[in-house]
Amino acid sequence: MHILQRVAVLAGIAAMFSGVLGCSQRGPEGGADPPPLGVSGAPIEFEAERPVEVLPLRGRTPASQNLLVNGDFSGEDGQPLQGWEVVDGTSAGVEPTGLEGARALAISESAEAAVVRQVVELVEGARYWLRGYVRTENIEGGARFVVLAPGHPGVFHEAGTEARGDTWWSPVSMEFEALLPEIEVQLTVDASPSGSGKAYFDAVELLRLDEPVPPNLLRNGSFEAPTFSEHWRKVEQFRVEPSTEAVHGTRSLKATVRSDTDLDVYQWVAVIPGETYRLSGMVKTQGASGPVQLEVRDAQRGWRGFIHSGEPIMESPDWIYLSTTFTVPSGTEALAVFLRRPPGEESEAGEVWFDGYRMSPTRN
Numbered sequence: 001m002h003i004l005q006r007v008a009v010l011a012g013i014a015a016m017f018s019g020v021l022g023c024s025q026r027g028p029e030g031g032a033d034p035p036p037l038g039v040s041g042a043p044i045e046f047e048a049e050r051p052v053e054v055l056p057l058r059g060r061t062p063a064s065q066n067l068l069v070n071g072d073f074s075g076e077d078g079q080p081l082q083g084w085e086v087v088d089g090t091s092a093g094v095e096p097t098g099l100e101g102a103r104a105l106a107i108s109e110s111a112e113a114a115v116v117r118q119v120v121e122l123v124e125g126a127r128y129w130l131r132g133y134v135r136t137e138n139i140e141g142g143a144r145f146v147v148l149a150p151g152h153p154g155v156f157h158e159a160g161t162e163a164r165g166d167t168w169w170s171p172v173s174m175e176f177e178a179l180l181p182e183i184e185v186q187l188t189v190d191a192s193p194s195g196s197g198k199a200y201f202d203a204v205e206l207l208r209l210d211e212p213v214p215p216n217l218l219r220n221g222s223f224e225a226p227t228f229s230e231h232w233r234k235v236e237q238f239r240v241e242p243s244t245e246a247v248h249g250t251r252s253l254k255a256t257v258r259s260d261t262d263l264d265v266y267q268w269v270a271v272i273p274g275e276t277y278r279l280s281g282m283v284k285t286q287g288a289s290g291p292v293q294l295e296v297r298d299a300q301r302g303w304r305g306f307i308h309s310g311e312p313i314m315e316s317p318d319w320i321y322l323s324t325t326f327t328v329p330s331g332t333e334a335l336a337v338f339l340r341r342p343p344g345e346e347s348e349a350g351e352v353w354f355d356g357y358r359m360s361p362t363r364n
Contacts, residue, residue, distance in 0.1 A: 067120050068185065071132070071204040073103045081105075087115040097200060099133060099169060104202040105187065109139050109195035117186045119150050120206060122178040125213040125360065130159075130185065131173035132204035137166055138197035141190030145172055145204075149247065149282075149319065150184045156321055160188075169202070175209070179280060179321065180248055180356060214360035217269045218337065221281065221357035222246075223253040235264040247282050247319045248356030253339075255352045257288055263341040263352060268299050269359060271328045271335050279310070279337065280323035281357030287350025289315040292341045294324050299334035306332050314346065319355070325362060 069083025073094050076082055080094035080103060091108040098104030107114045122128065134143050144160020159174035185206060189199045219231035228240050232253075238261045243254035257263050271277065279294050291312030298305030310324025328335070339354050341347065 065207075067122075067128075067206040067208065068118055068204055071206075072202065073098070073105050075103075081116075084116050084118050087117060090114040090116065092116050095200070097135075098202040102202065104135075104200040106198050106200050107143075107187065107189045109141060109189055109192050109197045109199070111191060111193045113191045114189040115186050116201075117184050119182060119184050121182050122180075123208070123213060124178050124181050125216065125358065126178050127175060127209045127211050128178060129173065129175050129207045129209055130157075130205070131171065131207075133169045133202050134160065134172050135167060135169045135200040135202075136164075136197065137200070139189065139199055140164060140192040140195040140197065143187075143189050143199035143201075145174065146186040146188050147174075147176060148184050148186065149180055149321075150182055156183070165197075169200075177278075179358075217271075217277075217359045218267065218357050221359075222249045222355060223251050224249045228253065232265055232267050234266070236262050238263060240265070243353060245284075245353055246355050252353045252355035255354075256350075257341065257352065258349045259290075259347050260343045261341075261347075261349075262343050263292075263339075265339040265354070266336045269335050269337050271333065272361075273328050273330045273332055276325060276327045276362045277359055278323065278325045278362050279357070279359045280321065281339075282319045282355045283313065283322055283339075284317060284319045284353050285315045285350060286317060286352075287348060288341065288352045289350070290341050290344060290347030292322070292339075292352060294322050295338040295340045296326060296335045297338070298332045299336045302336075306335075319353075 070076075070081070073080055075094070081092075084105075086092045089110070089112055091110065091114065093106055094103045095106045096103055097106070105116060107116060130145055130147065132145065136143055142160055144158050147157040149156070156179060157174055157176045159172050185204075187201045187204065223232075223242060225231070228242070234240060238258070239256040241254050241256075242251045244251065245254070246252040253265070255263055255265065279296065281294075283292055285292060291314060293312035294310040295307065297303050297307045306329050308324065308326040310322060313320055313322065337359060339357070341352060
């Protein structure tokens with residue numbers, strides 16, 4: 001359907017939509033289990049063979065040089081760890097044991113997770129490829145690459161090895177979409193109370209893939225507009241206000257709810273039947289325990305026509321990532337996109353913050 005026709009569909013359903021939303025039967029409620037980590041890239045079992053496998057781009061084209069500073073740990077001016085930060089309690093240094101006799105980062109195993117990290121600015125919505133090599137020496141835990149939001153505990157993506165003991169240089173890579181304009185790349189060795197080994201990292205690269213950034217179909221998804229009612233709506237009476245506690249930009253949306261409040265913040269989005277979309281963003285709570293989740297419904301027929309709910313989180317005092325992927329069924333040309341916390345026995349009064357929401361068509 002032509003985009004102008006889809007806009008006309010939205011205009012035509014606006015008047016009748018509140019009646020659909022107000023229906024006493026609200027459809028299936030989300031489960032109470034916390035969401036799994038947003039893992040992108042399965043762990044790789046490494047074999048201790050001497051030949052080093054080359055990391056191909058699998059037909060993808062990089063649109064940038066390495067975005068990481070000093071990814072080969074050669075350093076400049078006597079600073080082999082230039083660009084990297086060694087987290088307190090981590091024992092790490094550069095040793096001449098890298099690929100082809102070059103330098104490599106060596107991280108020692110300890111009772112706590114050992115981390116060396118670097119913060120990188122990215123283009124939100126663009127796709128990136130993080131790749132490198134890992135070798136282990138007498139370790140009991142695993143070694144991995146982790147991508148997360150600086151200062152926030154929710155892991156977005158990780159890839160690595162669970163191998164124990166000694167392994168030769170093996171490739172580790174993962175592809176991901178930038179959820180925020182800034183990420184933290186961590187090179188991590190898992191905690192091991194009795195471990196005394198080392199993991200080595202070398203030739204670590206972060207490349208932007210030469211692919212167009214899909215549009216964000218949500219308007220004011222980061223709540224930077226002066227008023228909440230600009231593009232967003234709510235069904236029940238609860239207080240919403242802008243907040244400076246933001247993870248994306250300078251503002252977020254703060255909702256104050258009672259235990260019996262059905263927190264329904266929504267907007268309408270025109271979609272294409274058969275297309276697959278990803279809906280994602282950040283949330284945190286204070287006191288307002290209960291399943292906070294993402295939900296989409298058919299804009300004309302409500303949940304009777306189509307409903308999809310993402311995995312909920314019960315509560316989180318820190319910003320945490322929510323994400324769900326769904327395919328639009330035949331006959332649905334517009335959706336109501338919800339940020340939701342339904343009432344229930346597990347729901348309590350408190351506050352919920354939302355920030356940085358995107359809805360975009362996915363790519364294979």
